[in-house]
Amino acid sequence: MNRRLVLKQLAMATAGAMLLPACGVDPKKVSIALNNLKVSGDExxxxAEIADTIIPATDTPGAKAVGAHLFTLVMVDDCMEKSEQEKYLKGLRSFNDSTKKITGKSFIKASPEERLEILTALEKDRDNLPEETKVFYSRTxxxxxxxxxxxxxxxxxVKPYQLIPGPNYKGCIPVTEQKPA
Incomplete structure (x- = not known):
């Protein structure tokens, strides 16, 4: 047996074993760091698509373009109690089931018109939705x-913020005594 050949094959096998996990397909990761929520990139x-349907892009950027969907995830992660977060996640995961009942498609695969139809139907039929879906949709x-x-x-x-009291504020005005009417 040739020792050089064995060492080469051993080195190649070790390198291959180290490279193999890097070649695997990982699920899409979330683009922001969340402490409590376990959300996938697809979720x-x-x-983001719900945000784009609620406030679509016109001549101004829509909710998706300004990152309102990321704001939503951060608010749920930081500001909701653990039990509410669990309801939210269950609602997020059951949301597509509710949309399939309306159009027969998942929300992501639906056209923009169908997405609007889905959200309108959810608004109208709010009382008959599962509790988790209600929590998810209303909070989102x-x-x-x-x-x-x-x-x-x-x-x-869109609506420029003006610092109160504004540029016309006059703080040095003499106070005069007024007579009661």
């Missing part, structure tokens, strides 16, 4: 709108 994409919608209206784009381009 993040679902929330609330945080998407909040994230969009507190984004830099909205506060600088």
């Amino acid at each position: 993040e994409d679902l929330i 919608r609330q945080y998407i709108v909040q994230g969009y209206t507190s984004s830099q784009h909205f506060l600088t381009d």
